[in-house]
Amino acid sequence: MxxxxxxxxxxxxxxxxxxxxxxxxxxxxxxxxxxxxxxxxxxxxxxxxxxxxxxAFQGISQWERVIDIIGKNVKSDILEGNIKQWMLNFPKLKLN
Incomplete structure (x- = not known):
C-alpha cells in the first residue's frame, strides 16, 4: 500500500x-x-x-437503493424480511 x-x-x-x-x-x-x-x-x-x-437518508427510495446495492454485494443466510426490518430501524440508532 x-x-x-x-x-x-x-x-x-x-x-x-x-x-x-x-x-x-x-x-x-x-x-x-x-x-x-x-x-x-x-x-x-x-x-x-x-x-x-x-x-440522514430521507425517503424510502434511497433505502431501497441501499438495500439493492447491499443485496448484490453481500451473501448471507439472514432472511430478507429481517434485513429490511433492521434497515427500517437503522435511522433510530443512537450514536455515542
Whole structure:
C-alpha cells in the first residue's frame, strides 16, 4: 500500500481509500508503526461517519437503493424480511 498524505479534517474517500486509511500501519507522521488501538480508532471514525450519513437518508427510495446495492454485494443466510426490518430501524440508532 502506498502512503498518501491526508490533510487534517473531513476527507471524502472512495472505498479503496477508506480501506487504506483504516488498515494503514504507520503513525500519522509515518515515522513509527501505529498500534492496533490507533487502527481501531480509525475504523470507529469511519463507522461513525457512515452511521451518521445513513441516518440522514430521507425517503424510502434511497433505502431501497441501499438495500439493492447491499443485496448484490453481500451473501448471507439472514432472511430478507429481517434485513429490511433492521434497515427500517437503522435511522433510530443512537450514536455515542
Amino acid at each position: 502506498k502512503a498518501k498524505a491526508l490533510k487534517q479534517g473531513f476527507q471524502k474517500l472512495d472505498g479503496g481509500q477508506v480501506l487504506d486509511f483504516v488498515r494503514y500501519r504507520k503513525s500519522n507522521q509515518g515515522t513509527k508503526a501505529s498500534s492496533d488501538f490507533e487502527r481501531n480508532d480509525r475504523q470507529q471514525q469511519v463507522i461513525k461517519q457512515k452511521l451518521e450519513k445513513f441516518s
